[in-house]
Amino acid sequence: xxxxxxxxxxxxxxxxxxxxxxxxxxxxxxxxxxxxxxxxxxxxxxxxxxxxxxxxxxxxxxxxxxxxxxxxxxxxxxxxxxxxxxxxxxxxxxxxxxxxxxxxxxxxxxxxxxxxxxxxx
Numbered sequence: 001x002x003x004x005x006x007x008x009x010x011x012x013x014x015x016x017x018x019x020x021x022x023x024x025x026x027x028x029x030x031x032x033x034x035x036x037x038x039x040x041x042x043x044x045x046x047x048x049x050x051x052x053x054x055x056x057x058x059x060x061x062x063x064x065x066x067x068x069x070x071x072x073x074x075x076x077x078x079x080x081x082x083x084x085x086x087x088x089x090x091x092x093x094x095x096x097x098x099x100x101x102x103x104x105x106x107x108x109x110x111x112x113x114x115x116x117x118x119x120x121x
Contacts, residue, residue: 029059
């Protein structure tokens with residue numbers, strides 16, 4: 001797997017992302033495939049780009065990967081496919097929220113915003 005998280009609010013993706021949800025992720029998927037797939041396949045391996053946006057949208061290829069992981073989870077845990085997908089997406093959502101919070105806190109530190117004021121929010 002090759003994992004990329006794209007910020008759909010980044011200036012270079014913003015215009016397209018406002019009219020087409022998932023555009024940043026889909027573009028990242030295409031870029032990863034164009035850049036790495038030939039070399040990986042020549043080495044006799046499979047290439048699976050996993051691209052999601054910071055706001056939670058995944059590329060179509062990523063959704064396929066989530067389904068593959070969920071099906072394998074069903075085989076090992078005995079849970080249902082819908083619960084496995086739900087759990088996987090919840091884990092992804094939590095990771096994205098944590099990453100977004102870190103970005104905000106880092107930005108506040110750069111802007112010299114006193115973190116004490118955030119204790120009461």
